Structures are given as structure tokens and as C-alpha cells.
Amino acid sequence: MSILAAARSRTARTRRVTRMPTPALWVAAGFLLLLLLSALFPRLFTGADAVRTDIDAALLAPGPGHPFGTDQAGRDVFARVIYGSRYSLAIGFGATLIALLAGLVIGSLAGLMRRVGDGVLSRAIEIVMAFPEFLLALIVIAIIGPGEASLLIAVAIAVIPSYARVARVQTLVVKRAGYVEAARTLGVSPAVTVLRHVVPNTLGPLLVMATMGIGTAITAAAGLSFLGLGPKPPIPEWGLILSEGRNFLATAWWIAVFPGIVITATVVSTSVLGRHLQASAAGRQR
Amino acid sequence: MTAHREGRARRSGRPGARLAGRFGGMILVVWGAATVGFFSLRLIPGDPVNVLVGLGNVSQRVRDQIRADWGLVDPLLLQYFHYLGRLLQGDLGTSYRMQQPVAAVIGQQLAPTMQLMGLAISFAVLLAFGSALLGRGRRTGPVAGLLELVAVSSPTFWIGLVLIGVFGFGLGWFPVVATAGFGALVLPAVTLAIPVAGILSQVLRQGLDDAAALPFVDTVRARGASQTRLVLRHTLRHAAANSVTLTGYIVGSLLGGSVLVETVFARPGLGRVALNAIVNRDVPVVLGIIVLAAVSFSLVNLLVDFVADRLDPRLATEQAYA
Numbered sequence: 001m002s003i004l005a006a007a008r009s010r011t012a013r014t015r016r017v018t019r020m021p022t023p024a025l026w027v028a029a030g031f032l033l034l035l036l037l038s039a040l041f042p043r044l045f046t047g048a049d050a051v052r053t054d055i056d057a058a059l060l061a062p063g064p065g066h067p068f069g070t071d072q073a074g075r076d077v078f079a080r081v082i083y084g085s086r087y088s089l090a091i092g093f094g095a096t097l098i099a100l101l102a103g104l105v106i107g108s109l110a111g112l113m114r115r116v117g118d119g120v121l122s123r124a125i126e127i128v129m130a131f132p133e134f135l136l137a138l139i140v141i142a143i144i145g146p147g148e149a150s151l152l153i154a155v156a157i158a159v160i161p162s163y164a165r166v167a168r169v170q171t172l173v174v175k176r177a178g179y180v181e182a183a184r185t186l187g188v189s190p191a192v193t194v195l196r197h198v199v200p201n202t203l204g205p206l207l208v209m210a211t212m213g214i215g216t217a218i219t220a221a222a223g224l225s226f227l228g229l230g231p232k233p234p235i236p237e238w239g240l241i242l243s244e245g246r247n248f249l250a251t252a253w254w255i256a257v258f259p260g261i262v263i264t265a266t267v268v269s270t271s272v273l274g275r276h277l278q279a280s281a282a283g284r285q286r
Numbered sequence: 287m288t289a290h291r292e293g294r295a296r297r298s299g300r301p302g303a304r305l306a307g308r309f310g311g312m313i314l315v316v317w318g319a320a321t322v323g324f325f326s327l328r329l330i331p332g333d334p335v336n337v338l339v340g341l342g343n344v345s346q347r348v349r350d351q352i353r354a355d356w357g358l359v360d361p362l363l364l365q366y367f368h369y370l371g372r373l374l375q376g377d378l379g380t381s382y383r384m385q386q387p388v389a390a391v392i393g394q395q396l397a398p399t400m401q402l403m404g405l406a407i408s409f410a411v412l413l414a415f416g417s418a419l420l421g422r423g424r425r426t427g428p429v430a431g432l433l434e435l436v437a438v439s440s441p442t443f444w445i446g447l448v449l450i451g452v453f454g455f456g457l458g459w460f461p462v463v464a465t466a467g468f469g470a471l472v473l474p475a476v477t478l479a480i481p482v483a484g485i486l487s488q489v490l491r492q493g494l495d496d497a498a499a500l501p502f503v504d505t506v507r508a509r510g511a512s513q514t515r516l517v518l519r520h521t522l523r524h525a526a527a528n529s530v531t532l533t534g535y536i537v538g539s540l541l542g543g544s545v546l547v548e549t550v551f552a553r554p555g556l557g558r559v560a561l562n563a564i565v566n567r568d569v570p571v572v573l574g575i576i577v578l579a580a581v582s583f584s585l586v587n588l589l590v591d592f593v594a595d596r597l598d599p600r601l602a603t604e605q606a607y608a
Contacts, residue, residue: 127318130583131576134542135560142564142572143329219441223546226443227561239441246447246550250455250462257451260444267439 025276028269035266039086048076050083050236059252069254071244073234080236081259087237088266091152092218098156099217100210103163108199110164111171122168125161133158137220138229146229148237155220159213166209170202177201204281212274215267222263238263308591312584319580320373320573324366327569334358337382337567378577379570383563388574391559399555402474402547403540409479410536414486418525419517421491430491437484442543446477446550474551478543482536486529493525500524527597533590534583541579 038045048066054074062069068077110121128136140154174180175198183193222239224230231237233244238259245256335349338356353359357368372379378388421430453473454462461470497503498521506516545557556575563571 123314123318127315127322127580130315130319130580132538132542132579134539134545135575135579138545138560138564139323139326139572139576142567143326145331146565215439219439222441223443226441226546227549229565242441242444242447249447249451253451256444256447260441260448263444264436264440267441268435271435271439 024272028272031265031269032273035085035089038082039089042079042082042086045082046076046079048079050075050079051234059248061252062254062258068258069252071241071252071255072248075234077241077255077258080241081238081262084236084238084241084259085262087148087231087235088218088221088263091148091155091221092214094152095155095159095217095221096210096213098152099159099163099213100206102156102160103165104167104199104202104206106160107164107167107169108171108194108202110168111175112194112198118168121164125164125168128161129165134220134223137224141224141229148231151221151224151230154224155217158220159217163206163209163213166205167202170205171198174198174201208274208278208281211277212271215270219263219267308588312588315584316577316580317370320370320577321366323573323576324369327572328362330567330569332567334382334567334569337569340383373577378574381563381568381571383566383568383571388570391571392556392574392578395554395556395559398553399544399548399557401471402478402544402553402555403537405471405475406478406482406540407536409475410482410486413479413483414490417483417487418490418494419522421487422494427491430487434484434488437480438488440480442477442481443546443550445480446474446547449473449477450550470551470553474547474553477550478540478547481543482539486532486536489529489532490525493528494521497521497524523597527594530590530594530597534587537586538583541582
């Protein structure tokens, strides 16, 4: 690509960044905030119970009193979605945090090590990345068994290689930066240089990735629990609600539709937020 | 054209050495996956004999006999080398649960999944090209962007449920349960295609934008080519060359997604085999799926390199591989 073309494509990209609608960002951030509140204080949003059954109120269509309708056991679907946000968010945030930290450690080590160490780690990352993330998560579940904690660990392990790869590339870039050279010249010990100068400067792209990753982690976890590998009923986890709703598609579409919309909205919001962070980070570098 | 191809061959240096390098990398990935899989699946708690005999109650003597028959008493390293030896001969072992060769178990279910994935890829490419070509205007751009975002963000299995609800139960256009025939394949394939189409469309649109800023565009315009011809014959080719590198990722996500889609639509296939093997802790089958995934990943990447070379001859020069 010629320099001219590179410059043009950069202006094209800058235009796209400034064109980014800020209202979308506000909506996304607001939605995520509401979700966080519903995970912490579900009582703020609903007075209904998420697990108590009431056969008289089974399969009611959405309407006043039950904004998302009720399920086969007469439980309020809205309440189940609200109470379920706590499981999905915990798994999404938890898995992403674990993956981020593990990826940072593995990737930084690979980036800092000499040829052999880097070669072995990079090869290992490459081999694990040969697997579709969802399949990897399934294999982890095969080893550690199903359950809520397994879900978190499986989703985390499935995405560690992606974080490790980015962390490694970032470390290789930062390692050659002037300020690292300067720190070394000033006699700062290698350990301090790495912890105070290299690692903090590799974090940026990883945090952007993690923001978007929370959404992906939530979807993956919902998928696993849809397959029956996560929490057991009657826990109102989103994927589990969907798998229960699957049996009532013909008669009560709302059981499966509303939780799915909430999952999609969550993932869209984290992507919008992540893209904004990415754009502003790219803007700062220029 | 022939002169062009000769030129490429001359520039590409030692194609034999390059191919050998690629092939070596492929072997390494498959071996690594098989090894990591073999040892990590040993971490599964519990006695494999329980899986082998199912719910039946058997005496300790029978258990010991079974263990000896299946080579489970040998030292771990010996078991590993036995496994590798069999793998080299194309023997994936025998399923604990089905008492059938793993290769046969996988082979039987390969066809439905390949059909599903093939149709899904076609749908995804159609959708992506459509959205990329239509979504380039000032008005349509944001719409395409939003659609892409929703397509990428929706959980696959939920898309499937919605499609069943709307087109199966609601409109009655497609069968709700898995039957033989093309009709039953449409909804699952669309389900699997939608997230892939979202990603592909994003990359294509970005590629079209980038290509539109390249100098050759002025040349083509100066020759008097219409906008349509410019996009269809020139910039689209650039954009497509970029997105070909995504193929590996796409095949992977289709393979992962097939587990969910096959469950949602109650279809037979590899995804179901994988899920059942994982739930039942049928280690040889899980290991077989792992090896299969590694092999297909490597093959796809090999193919992608080849196609990318064709689409962008610059990549085939010695420089690119130095």
C-alpha cells in the first residue's frame, strides 16, 4: 500500500470515528448501567418472584403486571430476566477478568522471553487457537464437569489464547519503546521496568478487547447453559430460560424471545462501548 | 494470463520448501492438539470403566478385565505412544459408549454437518455481499452497520428459536422438526449463517472503503468505467481478497455453532456427537473431535493461503514469505 493510500484510508477511518453517533454510546452505557443495577438490586425493578411457581398464572401473554409474560410455571419472565442478570454478568465479567489476567501473564512472558521460550509459548497459543472458542469451552466442561463455576472457567480458558496473543504482540512493541530503553539506561531493575513500564503500556488494547469480550463471554455462557451444561433449573440464568422457552415456541413465544433480546442488547452495548474506547485510543495515539 | 502465472511461479522462489514448511506446521498443530487433548482428558475424574459399562453393575474382576482389554492399565506414557501410533495409521480408537470405531461414529455424522455448513457459508456470503454492496450509501451505511452489529451480537441459538417461531410455527413455511430434504435445512443454515454474514459484511464494507481510496480507482475511472463496473470488477476483488483470510475463523465458528444449531433444530450431526460425547465423558470420541477440528483448521488455512496467493499475486513473492 502506498503512503498516499495509507494516509487516505486513515482519513477515511478518522471520518468514521467522528461520525460515530454519541447517542448510541449513551444508550449503550445507560443500558449496561441498568443491567448492573438489576444485578445488584433486582428489587428496584420488579416486585415479582423469579422462582416461585404459580400454576394459575401459567403462560400469560405479556401485558400489564407481566411485561414479558409468564412461563409454564407461572413465573414472571421479566423478573426472571432481572434476577438472571446477576448470573450472566458475574460469568461475563468473571470469565473476562480471568482471561485478561491469564492472557496478560502468558503473553507478556512470551513477549519478554528469548527465542526458545517465546517460540514454545507462541506455538502453544497457536495450537489452542486452532480450536473454535465454543468447542474449546465444551472440552473444558468435559474435563471439569458442568455447573456454574465450570461455565465461568470454561469460557475464560476458551478466550485466554486471544488475549495472550494480543498481549505478546503489544509487549514486543512496547519492549522497543524509547522509555523502556531510558529506564534500562537509568539503571532501573528489569523486574521494575517490566511491571512499571512495559505491562501498563500493553494494557490499553487488552482492555478494549475485554470490554467487547464481556458480551461474547455472556453469549458463550448462555449457549453452554442452553445446552444444559451450566446452572440447573429453576435458577433464572438467561440461557436456561431460553432453553425452557424452546418447548413453548408455538404457544408462548415470549418466554424465549425477551431474554434473547436482552442478551443481544447487552452484547451490542458492550460492542458499542468497546468500539468507542478503541476509537478514542487510536485517536490519542495519532 | 499464462505469462502472468509464469511470472508468479518464477518469483515465488522454492515452492517445494514453502509447501514443506506449511505441511510441517500442519503436522505440528495436529500433533499438539492430539497431545494436549490426550493428557488433559486424563484429568477427567472417575473411572472410564463406569462409562464403558454404563449403568450395569459389574464385579471387580470384570472391571479389571475390561481395564486390561482397553489398555487402561498400561503406564500413561505407553498409552500415549500407542495412541499416537494408531493415530498415524488413521485409527481414532473405539468409542467407550457406542463400542464402535470413533472414525465410523464421526464419519456417519459428517454428511449432515457438512451439508449444514456448506449451505450456511453460501447464505453468509450472499447476505454479506448483498449488505456490503447495498450498505455503502450515506443513508444505507448506518443501517447496514446496525444490522451487522445485531447479527454479530445475537446468540446463535436464539436466532434459531426466533426463526422456528416465526417461519416454522407462525408462517408454516418450513418444517419445525428435522426431516430429510432441503426444506428442513434452510432454517438451520440461515441461523448458522447470520453471525458469520455480520462479520463478513463488516470486513467487506471496510475493504471496499479502503480500496476506494487506492490510486488505481482513478485510473479505472479515467478509462471511463462506470461506478458499478468499478465496484464489481475492481474494488470488490480487493475487499474479497482481504476477507478470505477470515475463512479459518469462519469455519471455526460454524463448527462451534453447529453444536448449538443442531441442538436447537434437533438435527443429527457432528455437533450432537461432540455434545453427547462430552456429556457422557466418552473420551475417545472427544479426542477424535479434537483431532478432526485441528485437521480441518490446518487444511482450511492451507487452502486460504493458496487462494489468497491467487487473488493477490504480491503475496506469493519471496518477500512475503521471507
